[in-house]
Amino acid sequence: MTTKLIALYSRPEDEAAFLDHYRQVHTPLVRKVPGLQRLVVNRVEGSPMGETDLFLIAELHFADRAGFDAAMRSEENRACGKDLMNFAKGRVTILFAEEE
Template sequence: MTVKLMVLYTQPVDGDAFDEHYLGVHAPLVEAVPGLQRWESARVSGAADGGESTFHRVAELYFTDMESLEAALGSDEGRATGRDYRQIAPPGSRMFIAALDE
């Protein structure tokens, strides 16, 4: 069953500087993670319900199954990506794992 790692980044102090690092440094780290089927990321442009825009950026990383995700996170590339996440993620940012309904 396909699983995805969903990453929600809260609002950074400087959104442009965050995106510069995210796209120039973090994205290439993500792309090197073994077992990654595909991934996508987007800058949040507003809240559809009219509420506060709590999040700045979202990312979704897709893997074949939970074992592939766990192997990816435990790889050298996955650990390097995790270290960078801990450096750049604003307080309150979160990661979730979801199984796709297939």
């Protein structure tokens, strides 16, 4: 069963600077996390229920819970977390989920 880490990012004040850092710095760090099978980044365009403050939704796919747990303990993941706190602190919610 696929395990995912899901990151929900609220809309930043400077979208261009945020995206530049996300694409040029953060994404390359994420791609180094061991066991990562797939990275999906979704740009939120709106909501059928009205306004939303969500900007990006990132999904990191891992083969199973054991692979996810190992990835979360890795040095590469720690580097991602450190970078995340540098550019998105207070702007990101992190969840993990099992795909059914």
